[in-house]
Amino acid sequence: MNDILGDWKRSHYCGHLTAADIGSTVCMMGWVQRRRDHGGLIFIDLRDREGIVQLALDPDRDPDAHSRADKVRNEFVVAIQGKVSPRPEGTVNPKMKTGEVEVEVSELRILNTAQTPPFMIDEYSEAAENIRLKYRYLDLRRPTIQDNLVMRHKVARTVRRYLDANGFLEIETPVLTKSTPEGARDYLVPSRVNSGTFYALPQSPQLFKQLLMVSGYDRYFQIVKCFRDEDLRADRQPEFTQIDCEMSFVSRDDVMTIMEEMISTIFKEAIDVDVQLPMAHLTYAEAMDRFGVDNPDMRFGLELTELSDLVAASGFKVFADVVAKGGIVKAINVKGGASFSRKELDDLTEFVKIYGAKGLAWVKMTEEGWQSPIAKFFSENDLSAINERLAAELGDLLLFVADKPKITNEALGRLRGHLGQKLELAQKDDFRFVWITDFPLLEWDEESKRHVAVHHPFTAPMDEDISLLDSDPGKARAKAYDLVLNGSEIGGGSIRIHDQSVQSRMFKLMGIEQEEAREKFGFLLDALEYGAPPHGGIAFGLDRLMMILSGSDSIRDVIAFPKTQKATCLMSEAPGTVDEKQLRELSIRLAKSK
C-alpha cells in the first residue's frame, strides 16, 4: 500500500535548490534516480523535471524515514520533507548543479512504486530506438529529450510573442477539410453523416490562410499540425508542425525581412546565438549552378564548376558525347583529397550512382601531374585549362560527373554535401542561413505529361514573367522563396495569386480543367472575386528547425510521441483495426487482403 500525499505541498523543484536555500525546510516530490545504501546512511538522488538533488537519510537522526528509504527502488515516486544542509567538507559534487547541498530528510512518503524500467533513465544508457519508442513515457524522462521538448516550448513561446508584437493574429483552421489535387497523398477521414464521402487532413492550411486574407485579417499565424501520407525520412514525419504565416499588402522582401527577424529572435532566445541580418540571398539558378541543389549547405566551399565548354571537343568521348547531347560536365575540387584511398573513391562512385549518375571520374593531383584513369584522354592543353578553372593544386582531388543537367547537378550537389560531412567541414554550432529566390514557377512532369507547380498552384509568377505564361511557361519564375539553413529547407513561401483570372490561367497551364478547378477550388476562385488583397506568406517546419537548434540527428528526438518509419506508433500500436460496427456506420467494407 502506498503512502498518501495528504496535504503536503511542494515548496521547491529538485533542480532548483542552491546554497541560498541552506537552513530552510523544504518539501519536494519526484522520481528516485538512484539509491546508494551504505548500510547505515542512505543517499537518494531525487529527480524531477528541473533536475536532481541528493537526499541524505540518517538512521540515527530519522529512523522511520530511513527504514522507508530502505524499500525505495529506482523510479519510485516519493515525497519528502527535510532540511537543506551544506554538504560536509570534501563531499561537494561539482558535477551537479545542486552539488553544494543535500536534504536531510525527516519524513519520506512512497507515493507509488515502479517496475524496474527496461532501460536506465539517464544520459548514459543507449537503448535501441524501438525499445525507447515502445516505452516512450520512460524515454521522455531522460534529460536529453526533456531538454529538446523544453526548448521546443520556448521556441513556440518566442514565435507567439514575436508575431503578436508584429500584429499577427493566431487563428485556427479546420483539421477536417477537403482533399485537393496536387501535392502529397492525403490522409482521409470517412464521414459517417455523409456516407461515401471523406474529409482530408490538411497538408497545410494554405487555402484557409489565403481566405483569411480575403476576409481582411491582414496578418495571420498558427503553429499547426500538418499531415502528409508519404514515406518517412530522418527529417520527415507523417504529422508535423508548421509555423504558418500569411500577410496582406506585402512584397516578397517584406515577408522575408519580418521572418528572418523572427528566426533571429528564436536563435537568440533558444540557444543564445546571434544571427547576422540580413540573411544571404541566392537565386535558384545560382544555387543550382554553384551547389547543384536548391538547399545548399553554406558552411563550406567545394563549389561546383562547369567544364562543359572545355571538354566538349576533348578526346574523352564520354564527356564530349554528354555535352553534344545537351548534357553538362561539372566538377568539384576536394582540397587535399589526393590522399583518398581506392576504396573511398569507389564509395563516392557508389554514392553518386544513387542519384542516377552513371559514374564518377576522379583525378589526383600528384607530383607527376594527373593521376587518373581518364588522364590519357586529354591533351596537355585540356589538362591545364581544366586545372586552371578548378584552381587545382598539388594534393587535390578532382571529381567529375557528366550527365543530363538535372542528374549532374543533383549527383555532384549531394556528393558535395556528403563530402562536407565526411571531411567534417561543417560544424553543428555554425549556422548559415540563405534565402533561395526566383524559383521556376512550373516544372514539366514526364509521368503525367503536364506542367506541375514547383511551389504550389497558388504561387504568383514574377511580374516581369507574366507574359511568359503564354509563350514559354517553363521559363517563368515565381515569387517564391525558401529559407535554407545548413543544407536543410526550414521554410518556404510565396506571394500568392490574388487575381482570379491569373489563378484560372495557372490551373489551365497545369492541365486542371475549369470544371475540376471549380469542383476542387471553387471557394477560393469565388473568394478571389470578392476583393482579395495582394498577399503572401510562409511556413516554417518547426520540427526541422528544432532538430538544428537541438543538434538532433533524428526528427523523432524533438517530437514527444513520434512515429516509426512505417508510420506506426510502437507505444499505442496505432494504426489499429476497428470494430465491424464502426466500419458499418461509415459504409466501409474492407477489400479482402491477399
Next chain:
RNA sequence: GGGGCUGUAGUAGAGUCGGUUACAACGCCGGCCUGUCACGCCGGAGGUCGCGGGUUCGAGUCCCGUCAGCCCCGCCA
C-alpha cells in the same frame, strides 16, 4: 516499389573455421558496508540467439524466406 545496415539474458555487446554446459559488463535479487554521488565488496537469478524452413552427425554461426527497427532512392505542390 527498390537498395543498404541491424536483430544474442531486462539493456547494450563478445561469440574464432559449424563442435562440450552461449560469455563478461550494466541492470535486477539477496547479504555486508555511516559520506557516497554512474558508490564499493561478496553471492545469486536471468536465454524462443527476432520468427519459419533448409543443409549437416551437429547451426547463434552456412543457405532460403519472413518480420521488426533504422538509413537512403522513388515519393514528399
